[in-house]
Amino acid sequence: MKIHHLNCGSVRTIEATYDGPPPAPAVNHCLLLETGADGLILVETGLGLGDVRDPDGTLGADWVEMAGPVLDAEETAVRQVARLGYAPSDVRDIIVTHLDVDHSGGLPDFPHARVHVLAGELAAARAEAPSFRYRPAHWAHGPRWVTYDDEPGEQWFGFTALRAKGLPPQVRLVPLGGHTAGHTGVAVLDGDRWLLHCGDAYYYHREIEDLKEPHPLLDLVQTGSQVHRDLRLGTQARLRELVRDHGDRVEVFSAHDPWEFARHRSG
Numbered sequence: 046m047k048i049h050h051l052n053c054g055s056v057r058t059i060e061a062t063y064d065g066p067p068p069a070p071a072v073n074h075c076l077l078l079e080t081g082a083d084g085l086i087l088v089e090t091g092l093g094l095g096d097v098r099d100p101d102g103t104l105g106a107d108w109v110e111m112a113g114p115v116l117d118a119e120e121t122a123v124r125q126v127a128r129l130g131y132a133p134s135d136v137r138d139i140i141v142t143h144l145d146v147d148h149s150g151g152l153p154d155f156p157h158a159r160v161h162v163l164a165g166e167l168a169a170a171r172a173e174a175p176s177f178r179y180r181p182a183h184w185a186h187g188p189r190w191v192t193y194d195d196e197p198g199e200q201w202f203g204f205t206a207l208r209a210k211g212l213p214p215q216v217r218l219v220p221l222g223g224h225t226a227g228h229t230g231v232a233v234l235d236g237d238r239w240l241l242h243c244g245d246a247y248y249y250h251r252e253i254e255d256l257k258e259p260h261p262l263l264d265l266v267q268t269g270s271q272v273h274r275d276l277r278l279g280t281q282a283r284l285r286e287l288v289r290d291h292g293d294r295v296e297v298f299s300a301h302d303p304w305e306f307a308r309h310r311s312g
């Protein structure tokens with residue numbers, strides 16, 4: 046399985062908290078998995094063509110003001126898929142960590158895809174939209190939802206992992222609670238190592254190092270948008286343990302940290 050790391054939507058430029066990495070726009074870190082027989086799997090969608098055309102209408106003017114999206118059509122997943130030589134219909138499955146505005150924007154560009162999401166997240170999005178975080182324009186086309194409720198999970202490095210329905214066993218959903226009502230990580234086996242896309246379970250690489258150092262600006266975003274503070278902080282503590290105890294087997298990254306993304310894009 047070939048794995049591509051894609052940035053599907055740059056937003057406001059941020060600075061690191063230490064000398065070294067240059068300032069960079071925050072990203073929407075997505076994965077495109079070339080599975081062969083099972084087609085393409087997109088993990089996360091970032092922003093889509095509809096957002097580039099009408100950002101205030103789809104993303105909401107308040108969110109645009111807060112996040113400062115760059116809105117470059119060439120960064121959308123659908124354009125990057127095309128540059129790799131594929132049609133949008135080759136993306137048969139999409140897995141989203143959650144349905145926040147900046148994670149669901151690409152859904153309308155793949156209207157035929159099955160969309161895997163935790164049931165609690167879909168229920169919250171339907172109940173609360175339209176809101177700052179949930180924008181119904183992103184699912185007005187009626188996605189083919191595949192939901193996960195109380196399916197039995199398997200132990201996965203101290204977490205519970207769910208097999209992705211109809212997909213190869215190298216792809217798992219790893220619920221990581223606290224940020225939204227049904228937030229999940231996505232684990233992908235890459236050779237003999239796992240990648241764990243943590244979505245918005247944390248925002249800055251130094252947060253899950255021993256330093257436990259949040260990013261001053263990104264921390265405002267994550268504390269302002271959490272649905273359950275203790276659960277979110279507990280998730281981060283468990284991710285810190287995962288990195289400490291199994292860092293040789295599992296590599297974690299989050300959705301928006303540009304310096305984590307730079308590490309993978311070149312790798």
Ligand SMILES: [Zn+2]
Pocket residue numbers: 145147148245300301
């Ligand atoms: Zn986000």
